[in-house]
Amino acid sequence: QVQLVESGGGLVQAGGSLRLTCAAYGNINIFVAIAWYRQAPGKQRELVATITRGGSTTYADSAKDRFTISRDNIQNTVYLQMNSLRPEDTAVYYCSEYPNLGSWGQGTQVSISS
16 A cells, blocks of 8 residues: 655745645556645635646646646655645545545644735
8 A cells, every 4th residue: 555645834924835745655657647635714625626646737727827746656745846836725635546445644734824
């Protein structure tokens, strides 16, 4: 079983940037697709972006034009570059296989101050 571990969160001001990292302990290519999700306080977890094994991407409307998902198949890593961050982007961010089959990691906290 390949474990996915998130990192890179932090506290930044609105308008700033962060890059989240999803490191696979094992061969990330066993997953057809990897996704970033997020869960804000008091809200349901939502899908942010996906990337397939071949590099095709999709984004939630809230992430389009601001976030970029990418992957490094040699380093077994998926990234989420987040620019022009807004207070409403504050959430715990999770990476998982897509679609998620019920297993979640610890996530990484992203907090955006206004």
